[in-house]
Amino acid sequence: MNYPIWDVGGLGAGLVVAIIAIIHVLISHVAVGGGAFLVVAEIWSRRQPDGQRVRDWLHTFATFFLVYTTVLGATTGVGIWFSVQLASAEAISLLIHQFVFAWAIEWVFFLSELTVLYLYYYGFKRNTPRMQTFLAGAYFVIAWGSLVVINGILTFMLTPGAWTIENKDIAAGFFNPGYFPALLIRTVTMFLLAGLAGFLVASRIRDEEFKGRIIQFCVKWVIPGAILVPGLGYWYFTTLPASTVTILAGGTVGVVGGTLSALTRMAILAGVAGTSLVLGTLVFAAYPKTVNTIAAISMLLVAQLGIMGAEFFREMGRKPYVIHGVLYSNGLWVKDAKDPARLNGPYLEKAKWHGGVASGTLAHGEQVFRLQCASCHTRDGYRSVVYRTRNWTAGFGSRWLGTMHDMGVMPPFQGDALDKAALVAYVLSLRGETVDPRDLLPDRQATAQGDDLDPDGSGQALPGLEVAGAEVGR
Amino acid sequence: MRLALAMAGVLAAATASGAGLPMPSPDPLGYPVPPILLQALSYFTLTLHFLAMNLTVGSVVIYLWLTITRKQYDDRLARYLRDLLPLSTSYLITFGIPPLLFVQVLYGQMFYSSSILLGFPWILVIPLVVFLYGAFYYQKLVKNPEHPGVLLLSVLAAMALLSVGFFFVNNITLSVSPEKWMGLYAKSPGGQNLNMDDPTLFARWLLILAPGFTVAGVAILFRGVMMLKWGLTEEGRHNHRIAVNAAVLGMLLEAVAGIWILSAMPDDLRSHVTSAGLAKLLLGLGTAMASVGLVLVFLGRYKASWAYPLMASLAFFLALAPLVALRDVVRIEQLRPHFSLENVPVHAQWCMAGLFAVFLVAGLVFLLALHMMVVPKLIAGRRAELRESA
Known part of the structure; x- marks a missing residue:
């Protein structure tokens, strides 16, 4: 009630945020995992008999990486911020007032990673191999550092832990119950996504034998992440608020009007996408020379769907709050609602x-x-x-x-x-x-009860009246 | 539809009849440090953002001009500017983040309200930036950047850049005009609004864009020095001629914008800017340092010395910073009937502020050290390339 509502017709402000966010999440994870990929590829290229050829490919990868992550990654990151201002001003105001210096520290990381990436890219043909490896490593560490910071704010929204509006305990809010599992999930996911990006650049190689070697190199980035994510996902699940678990369980057993809840569907989508990526990567590993651009892009699109599922799960898991237990999605403070x-x-x-x-x-x-x-x-x-x-x-x-x-x-x-x-x-x-x-x-x-769908007066809906928010938009 | 029209009528009538302004309450968390510190951080980073933005605006316009004129050495200078554009755009975006962060802490309730009322153009900023940033990379990486299609893309990218600036000026001016909010909300709750009736709108737009020529001029001055130092005298002198012309043009346009904005301001606000101690001091300081910068550009022409472009850069930074602060002084004055920084409680986060300071210093030292190790080699490589092509 503090702010006007951005009334965006049939789309809804929240969906605008979601569209920008799921694009950004994929790219930003590639941006961090790709840093580690660059380090390892730099070292690996020097151990190959045709090291120069590998380095030429690495230069192509670095060009793709630079343009993709800076043009789409950085701008969509700002885009999330812009869209959240429009969709949920009260929430972004709370987050910024509580975590402004965490965000400012993340900006220092961002400024540093961008600059280091430029020094790496523009110095590709002039720097010594040692300097290139150092720059790639520095880039990765700094980029991961930015994740370490932003992860605290992201997880705070679903699991604020011991933070309350009264104590404003920034450490409790930042290192909240969901912080470490989410950090690890994102970390292994970004290695996985770096491998998928590698598939795309490798798919353009014409020499089949060489392409096969690069594809096998990329496979090693995807499989470990795919194996680790389910276990880490379970750990994350154990930190979720009881209300989120209830909705998820409700959807799983179909109590909501006999249908899956949207939250459950999103969890399933993430799981199916992850499984598909594992299977696709195994096929790539078995037939590396046959990998083409369409197949590589398809894998990235599947990953995009998986990220969509995971991010929607995280967002929907907060219902009915935007900051769990503190602020409702429509800007009503829980303290006021009491x-x-x-x-x-x-x-x-x-x-x-x-x-x-x-x-x-x-x-x-x-x-x-x-x-x-x-x-x-x-x-x-x-x-x-x-x-x-x-x-x-x-x-x-x-x-x-x-x-x-x-x-x-x-x-x-x-x-x-x-x-x-x-x-x-x-x-x-x-x-x-x-x-x-x-x-x-x-x-x-009182005089007109006849047409009521709630004969017992309990306010509970008859079948066919979904719990609002439990269905994905129709 | 009829309901929507009726609603618009009711809301417009409510606004016209002077119903209470819908000013949101400040965030209950208050300020994390005294506002003066947030203001200082905001001024510093916004000045850096403006410099990067000006470099981008000036570079793209001069690049297009050089590509059309095609006189001797123009092509090589055009390539320099073309290569500069993706980098300057990166820093334009990166340096734009902290001032936006700090303005949301300081003036969030006004800024969010105006952003929502301008929702459509505000969110349009994002695809526009993606487009122009991508276009700048494309024209750098494409094999034939002088193809008419690529040049058209550059023109569109330049227009997108100017549009982004226009939308920002719209938002900032609307954020200090709460009396217009309900009217715009009634007109379009979906945010298809612009703050077009602000008398200072176009003057402010020109005010932020005009220094683009001056800042790009200084960047060209740097290149000219490099050419002179490498013995490419004619090219260096050519660059310096363009640098001086660009710097003068930028300053002239800035003076026009300054006079325009003062004449378009409401009388009480103009009187505050020209007579209040702090505002007058900031305006004087900005004008004086800009003049010093221009003199240094003049003095530096045809000289193979880094000192002049370096000092000119510093002077223009010191010219812009007080003007950025003056902008805030004007905002505070405009908001005075509705909001005051002093009335927002401070719940200090000194530990976090200190941590930020440590990271900032460490980050800057690290980057400086890396630049000292890497950049000389890059410059040497560029020198060899240029000599070959010369």
Whole structure:
């Protein structure tokens, strides 16, 4: 309620963040793992009988690496930051105010890795072999250092540990329960991705024997990571908040309306993609000379899908929070939600961006939708509200809003009965139903129970009413 | 649709009737150090960002000009600028991160609000930067950079760069104009807005771009010195002629932008800038150091001495830094009715601030040492290449 909502039609602000983020995560991991790849390849090339030819290939790899990681990696990294400002200003504000110097330290790493990479690349033909190996090594260590820093902030969002808004304990927040498993998962994943990037550059080699040797070299980067990730993933799983585990388990056994939850689907997607990468790499290892550009790009696309699954899992695992236990996805602070007077009082009196709309109108309902729902849901696009409320009746919505928080993936509703009625009327209007919000107030509803989908009055949905947020957008 | 129009009408009416401004509350975590330190860090890094941005803007325009004129030595200077562009763009982006970080700590509630209201152009910055950065690399790596298609790409990249600057100026000016927020939000909650009615908008845009010619001029002055030192006298003199012309053009445009912005400002703000002690001091210091820089560029022409371009670089840094600080002084004045830095609590993180200082110093020392080991060899290699081609 502190900030306006970036109301992006059918796409939703959150999806804009996700699109930029999954691109960035792949590239940024290649950017770090590729550093280690450069070091080892520098040393390896000097032990080969045709070392110069290997170094020429390495120069091609370094050119690809430089352009790919700086143009797409650096800019999409900034892009995440830009998009999060638009999608969740309250959350990025909290993170920046708490971790500004951690971010500033990460920037020092970033400045250093960029500069070292330029010295490595532009000195490729002039530096001594020892200097090149040193620069590649320095690049890797610094780039990994930037991961060490940013990982603390990323994992803080899901598992803030002993950090609270009262104690503001930066060490507890940074070295939170998810920190070390996530760091190790990302580290081995980046080696794996460096090998995949190596496949792509190697696929362009015309000499089949030489290509075979380079492919075999790259295979050694993929397999260890692929073996280690599941075990580390389990370790990470043990650090997850109980609510996340519940959603995951719920999806696994299909309790959510007989379907998998989105969270579970994303976990499965990551697992399937990882398995496919292992199988693909084994095929590459068996038939290295046949690897072509399309196959190599396909492997990177599969990796992109895996990263999409893992990152969506991490994001969805936080539901209904953006910072677990501290700040809800729609910008409501948990500390404020604990105050019944604040939570249940008239909403428009507290909201800042409603523009003075009249109470009890559809415009009122739209403002409530925008300020409380639109940070996660669109009207009829990604995470569609129209779809999710397709079975709602005029009488059902208000009671459901009152209990939605109990389902575990939605924040509590902020506002009084009129706010709920206005929102329900607005939601119904999206599918063409005209209802006066004042007719939905509890006293008027007492006489109209017949069409209710919630006969026991518990607020629990009948089958077909998915838990909002548990479905990927339709 | 009718509902949306009705909403827009209601919100616009609310704004027109002077309903309370929707100013977000400051972050409950407060400032991690006293704001003066964040301001200092912001000024320092924003000055570096502006220098890298100016180098990129000036270099791409001069590169395109040289590619069209094609006089003797123009091609080699054009190649120098072309090779410089991906590097300067890298540092433009990299040095842009910390000032954006610090401005979000200091003025987050205003900055986020304006960013959301300009959501569409603001997020468009990212694909534009990807495009221009990629284009600069492409024109460096492609075998025939003078192909008309590649030149067209460079023109488009230059336009993308100018657009990015325009969107930034839009955001910064809107962030200090909360009285416009509800009106824009009503007009387009999806953020398809621009702050076009700000009287200083175009003047501020010119103000940040104009020094591009001057900064690129200094970069060319460096090359000219290198040519003179390597005995390529004619080429060195050619470079220095262009350097001086570019530096003068940049300063003239900057003076025009300065006068324009002062005349376009509201009276009370202009009076503050021209009469308040600190603002007047910063404006005077910036103007004086810029003049010193220009004189050093003049004095350095045709001389095979690193001292002049080095001192000119320092002078322009010292000219830009006070102007960056002045920009903040103006912002504070504009926001005074709504917000004051002094009212935000400080929850000090001295340990983290110290750690950052250690990393920053260590990082800079490390990079300096590496440069001393690597760069002389790169320059020697370039010298050999140039001699061969000459």
